[in-house]
Amino acid sequence: MVRKGWSFWQGYVVLLALAVVVKAESPYRFFDWNVTYGDIFPLGVRQQGILINGQFPGPDIYSVTNDNLIINVQNNLDEPFLLSWNGLQQRRNSYEDGVYGTTCPIPPGKNFTYILQVKDQIGSFFYFPSLAFHKAAGGFGGIRVLSRPRIPVPFPDPAGDFTLLIGDWFKNDHRQLKAMLDGGHKLPFPDGILINGHGLNGASFTVEQGKTYRFRISNVGLQNSLNFRIQGHKMKLVEVEGTHTVQTIYESLDVHVGQSYSVLVTMDQAAQDFYIVASTRFTDNILSTTATLHYSNSNKAVSGPIPAGPTDQIDWSLNQARSIRTNLTASGPRPNPQGSYHYGLINITRTIKLVSSAAQVKGKQRYAVNSVSFVPTDTPLKLADYFKIGGVFRVGSIPDNPTGQNMYLDTSVMGADYRAFVEIVFENHENIVQTWHIDGYAFWVVGMNGGVWTPNSREEYNLRDAVSRSTTQVYPKSWTAIYMALDNVGMWNVRSEFWARQYLGQQFYLRVYTAVNSLRDEYLIPKNALLCGRAQGRSTRPL
Structure with a gap:
């Protein structure tokens, strides 16, 4: 099916990609989005906002578990543009995540078609523009993923x-x-x-x-x-x-x-x-x-x-x-109860401690994780990884634990093994509430408290019904601990949701890797993937 306004070849490429990425029995939904500037007056004064199909905020995405979302985005701004999908896990497909570490920006006057699947997900999420502080101008909207009709939901249908x-x-x-x-x-x-x-x-x-x-x-x-x-x-x-x-x-x-x-x-x-x-x-x-x-x-x-x-x-x-705790007897996206996965009984294979900081670097305000303030490169990290382009990033350029070093700039990428089960501790030494998000995953928020985390803090953990989510807060002078099963191969953004901090370096990428080259673990690069930087001129896959 090719939507009105698409060229024959655009539709052809998308359908070919669907043949690989999408199971034949999975429903799919098409969206045509035109991204423009427009006048908005949210606080009573005229501003230039980012509109999607003339709307601020943008239109809601309505879907059902396992649906495939084919979203054609036409960028009619005068600068590059990307959309990311807060909470959608992009199973086996970080190419579509829509952050600069994974996806080339859509040039002005051009389009890109995202091919997403809400695989084994339900719930409430949102999308947003991820580049150039566009989020401060709009371009965001809600995402709702409903349960399939045969899956019981633990409350009656609302009106x-x-x-x-x-x-x-x-x-x-x-x-x-x-x-x-x-x-x-x-x-x-x-x-x-x-x-x-x-x-x-x-x-x-x-x-x-x-x-x-x-x-x-x-x-x-x-x-x-x-x-x-x-x-x-x-x-x-x-x-x-x-x-x-x-x-x-x-x-x-x-x-x-x-x-x-x-x-x-x-x-x-x-x-x-x-x-x-x-x-x-x-x-x-x-x-x-x-x-x-x-x-x-x-x-x-x-x-x-x-x-x-x-x-x-x-x-x-x-x-x-x-x-806020998980309902252990309720079904999630599948009919088995959410409590059937006993995360508290799994052995931790690695502990990662992430400490945020703020400082001046070369006379300018920067923010960091474990002393490393992230700087982007000219090539998305996922494309550099796929095409084996050297000199773009180095795995291990951010340590597992704080070092006490002065803040420095680097393209920080942490390596991790596929199917590892990790404990991550976010520690906040500052006087503000911080929020952290991990793309590609949901994690269990097993503990949070004031002071400095120590191994003895594990005695406070909730190992039975901690809530599973993708964004967690860390209170001032406090810590938050999460458990996460690394079951999704790809290059995933770990970031502060305090957007100025994210923009000025408080983020890094988690490279979840397996040496096995199998579609079971990770999809191939999309045929319609945009190529930029040092990946420009290379070939994705033959049509």
């Missing part, structure tokens, strides 16, 4: 399903923000908070009294943790980044930057309108914004004070994070 993209926002153009960072400076404090691209009272969600609705909440902002709450209503947490959770009731939820949560809310109040609130956490100046929950039979506008939320209470947030 409706809403995406809520919350995040901090600047009035500055994304180019101005990028110039600040390129000049070695830190960013100022954000100007406001958005809900689905709108500022104060701009977004509205219509519901029917007595019914229950699902809200998928993602923090797509640049740096701030946000607290989310709905006036007069309680929220039942049911899913976190692809894992069905123990169904705990919360009055408000801390959603750290890069994270996604899914809650059920029953419309059990009198017929009127209510505030939906998102506000910053752990900041001296509290920013907040509201949207409207509108009962369809309401004749009364929102009223009363905006419900207050927590502000600087670290212990409150830590205790809430510990309360």
Whole structure:
């Protein structure tokens, strides 16, 4: 099937690629996206935003477990562009991950067709632009992956399903923000908070009294943790980044930057309108914004004070994070219960300790992991690996543990063995909340606490029902420990979700490698892969 607007050869190449990458019985969905600049007014002033098919935020991606998503992206910006898929694991296929370490940028005026499969996944995720600080201009949207009809879900079908993209926002153009960072400076404090691209009272969600609705909440902002709450209503947490959770009731939820949560809310109040609130956490100046929950039979506008939320209470947030646990009896993307994989009984084969830092390098602000501040090369690392191009990166250019060295610049790549089972400890010596994301994987958040991690900290681990997710927070002067089964071959980005820190070096790539050359372990390079840098002029595969 070739969509309107595609050339014959574009469709031909995509279908040939599908013949290799996609099982014949897997459904697939086509998307045609036109990426442009456009005027937006989220905080009441005119800004240049990045639109997808004229929309800010971009359109939702709706899919079902194992669907194949064929997304044709036409870049009509005046600069290169890439989209990445926060939480989608790209099983055996890091070529499609959409970060510069794996995928060549789409040149201005050109298109690229992503071929993704939501293999063995369910849940709530989002996509975003990964280059040149574009994320500060928009280009993001929600992703929902529903369970297949035959797989039981641990709650009744909701009456409706809403995406809520919350995040901090600047009035500055994304180019101005990028110039600040390129000049070695830190960013100022954000100007406001958005809900689905709108500022104060701009977004509205219509519901029917007595019914229950699902809200998928993602923090797509640049740096701030946000607290989310709905006036007069309680929220039942049911899913976190692809894992069905123990169904705990919360009055408000801390959603750290890069994270996604899914809650059920029953419309059990009198017929009127209510505030939906998102506000910053752990900041001296509290920013907040509201949207409207509108009962369809309401004749009364929102009223009363905006419900207050927590502000600087670290212990409150830590205790809430510990309360979020996996529902062991619920099915995930497959019919077997989520608790059938006993991660706590597997022997750890390697411990990696990652310590973040901030410093000046050559008079400019930089950020690092284990003293190494990442700098990109002219060639995506995955392509250099595939074509065996020397001099692009060196495996082992970031150590497993902090060395105490002064910060330095390098294209940091850590090697790892396929099918190893690793423990990773994120340690935060600073006074801010940090958030870390690992592409290609979900991991178990087995522990978090204040102070410095030691081997004795393992006595605190949750080895039974820790939540499995792809993004975790690390509190100030604290540590967070995760377990991860390295079952996905590829080149995977490990990054701070504090976007200025990521841009200025607080990231690296994890090269999960096997010497066995088999489609069982990793797909071939896509036939339509863009080639750039030192890979330019080479051949992917014959058509």
